[in-house]
Amino acid sequence: MTNYKLLFFNTRVRGEPARLIFAEAGVEYEDKRFEESEWPEIQPTTPFGKVPVLYIDDKPPLAQSGAIVAYLGREFGLDAGSPLADAYAHMLFKTFDDVGMLLPYLEEDPVKKAELTEEALEEHINPVLARMEKDFKAGGNDFLVGKKLTYVDLGFWNFCDIVSVFDKTFLTKFPTLDALCKRVAARPNIKKYLENRPPTPF
Ligand SMILES: N[C@@H](CCC(=O)N[C@@H](CS)C(=O)NCC(=O)O)C(=O)O
Structure with missing residues (x-):
């Protein structure tokens, strides 16, 4: 069994998409969170001075949230299924x-x-969402990239969750994306994770 450790601040933002992937996939990992005050000591241990960082067994650490979610997505069947997708x-x-x-x-x-x-x-934000809403509606898919859930749907749910900290109603202008977010949050493993995750401001 592979040992995973995810290193990130005790916040959601760029660390949360990987946590959501682990939750959806039902895969165990160490969710190593730290406080701002610990960062000066931790920073020099990271490859490029930023987090998140994913540690996978004794392999070289994997930095960059985009690389981490793409890797985990592929590893756990939450990728989009082809190089172009x-x-x-x-x-x-x-x-x-x-x-x-x-x-x-x-x-x-x-x-x-x-x-x-x-x-x-x-x-x-709204111009990006307007374009995504238009494309998503026109594509007629169940999820952002095709018929099955991928890591990008989980990342998008997290993005919307964070934006809603600042404006609770922003998604009402984008009903198709709003419906997608509701579907993602209702998935059993995600629902369970959200009910139990540590509360953080963002
Ligand atoms: N492009 C990187 C950005 C990483 C990044 O800026 N992480 C922030 C936290 S969200 C960080 O490490 N901040 C501490 C610092 O810059 O000193 C990624 O997506 O992982």
């Missing part, structure tokens, strides 16, 4: 990761935070 999955994963990072996570002034949230939504 996997490339589309990766395209979407990186696209919502890019715009999700523009939210004002660390802003403490509530007025400024509301302004920056509005700017991130209007200028970056």
Whole structure:
């Protein structure tokens, strides 16, 4: 049996898609979370000074959230099934990761935070979602890349979960994507995981 250890802050953002993949696949792993205060000590142990990092037995550590989810997706049958379909999955994963990072996570002034949230939504997030909604609807698929759940659906659910911390109603403009998120959250293993996961601000 392979030993997996996922190293990430005690937050969701870029670490959570891998945790959701492990949950959906029902595969055991060590969910190694750490606090901000521990980062200076941990950072030099990581390959490129960033997390998440996935440790797989005694193999060299795997960094970059996109590489981690693509690997786990393939390993656990949550990939898209062909090189091109996997490339589309990766395209979407990186696209919502890019715009999700523009939210004002660390802003403490509530007025400024509301302004920056509005700017991130209007200028970056909503245009991406509008395009995804249009393509998803036109494709007539059950999931973002084809007929079966892939890692990108889990990543997308996490992206929407994070955006909803900033604006609870943003998905109402995108009903097909909203329905997809509800289907993902209702999957038995995901539902069980969400009921028990440690509460974190984002
Ligand atoms: N492109 C990388 C970005 C990794 C990244 O920036 N991780 C953040 C946490 S979300 C981090 O390590 N921050 C600590 C730091 O930069 O010192 C990925 O997707 O994994």
